[in-house]
Amino acid sequence: MSLVSPASELSLSALLRAPATLVQVARAMVRTLVNRRAAYRVSELPDYLLTDIGLKRDDVHAAMNADWREDPTLRMAISAQKRRAPVRSVRRP
DSSP, X not given: OOSSOHHHHHHHHHHHHHHHHHHHHHHHHHHHHHHHHHHHHXXXXXXXXXXXXXXXXXXXXXXXXXXXXXXXXXXXXXXXXXXXXXXXXOOOO
């Protein structure tokens, strides 16, 4: 006969995983804040430098005005990648 019921084992394992989950959440929040700060620095660049990295001012504003939980640097990277994608020409026989 066990002194620990299955329900208490479940809650005990959940309690043991809670600190690891909290650490992951804290890391994600810090990473988002750091990336938001980097995006703010990118937003201060002049237009000709933004063009060099494949962004437009509108891309930066859209990324910065997104939800606070979204990573603005990821949105800017996606926008720049779309703009850099080569346009394939149609070969004629």
